[in-house]
Amino acid sequence: MGAGRLDAMMSAKEVASRFATELELTGLCQAVVPVAGLLALGARTLRQREYEAFRALAEVPPEDLQLAMLSADRFARPDSPLPVDAHTRAQLAHRFGLFGIRLAVTLIKLGTPDSPSLATQLVERSGLHELRQVIDVQFGQRADQLKTHSALLALTRVLSAHPRAESAPIRAAAQRLLADVHGFQELRLLGRLRSTRPNLSDDDVAQLQRLVGGFGIGRSERLGLHPDDGVDAERAAALAAVRKWRTWAEHPLLDQFTARACGIGARSAEGVLAELSG
Incomplete structure (x- = not known):
């Protein structure tokens, strides 16, 4: 997807967002996460000689490199004037794809100093971390x-x-x-929040996502507190959250999705209060 362009992941995220919205109506899918699997695998196993090859490619004039990367076959041609041998170029195309090569070269041009740093940045941009978070929050912790x-x-x-x-x-x-079924309502909301933005501020969206278990399902994680803050602090924060999100849920000017999301947040806060009182 994206024909190996630098914005390929952006295109994938747009498609994932559209799929998530459509599939939510069927009840068959709660989250669609775009992942560049080839890039993630290549980055996790990046070798020093591959980093050196990327550095050499970063020295090539942009127009020449763009012409050589019109396709994977063209990139690996033996008669290419690129300063990397054909065998290494073929391996790079096989392990990273054109998207990964373009991204690695761009990151090096932007100042990535060494192989470990490049590997870290490539993994971050592959979508692997987000996928792991979704699996952990929506399945592992629950x-x-x-x-x-x-x-x-x-x-x-x-x-x-x-x-x-x-x-x-x-x-x-x-x-x-x-x-x-509140736990499943939380899961569906977390999936929906990845594709649909409620009519709330950035801070409120982050608070709502945290409250419904987007960063962990423990009390302190839901409330954004330190684990050592104590029960009294948790009770006060949970009570404040109930009041805030219940008020928002009943606001007459909110759209249906935002009001429903706020209602789920209020119910999550009520669950924390019930746990503290139990």
Whole structure:
């Protein structure tokens, strides 16, 4: 995607945003994260000789390099006048792709001083960190919740398929637990926030994302506090968050998505208060 241009990841993010918006309506997808996998792999295993090759390419006049990189085959041609041998150029194209080569050369021109620094910057721009964060926040940290939900669904199916009078209380209890879908509302909101911006300030969007578990599901992480701040500070912050986001959720001039997002944030803050009181 993006034909190896420097703005290829921007194009991928736009497509991912569109897909996320469309797929959310189906309920089949909560997040679409663009990742340049080839670039991420190449960056994580960047060799010193590859860095030296990128440095040599950075010395080539831009118009000559652009002409040589019209395609991967053209870039690796043996008769190319580029100051890197054909075998090395073919390896660079295979391991990094044209997008990765262009990005590496540009970063070196901007002053990246050595191989480790280049590798770090390439990984950051590959989308790998964001993907890891999504997996950790939406699956890793919520693993117990997801497994419990699956177990309750399985239990409900079994009890429905084989109804018995003595199992009715168990089935009712399982259905009550399944009715609490706030955790999944948080997940859907986090996915939606990557593609749709609510009508809030940048600071408020960041606070909302944090409150619904975008940076961790612990109390201090949700409230933006230090773990050592204590229960009283957590209770005060949670109460303030409930008041703030409940007020915003009921604001008559907010659009439907923003009001719903604020309502989910208020419910998350109420959950923190309930945990503190439990």
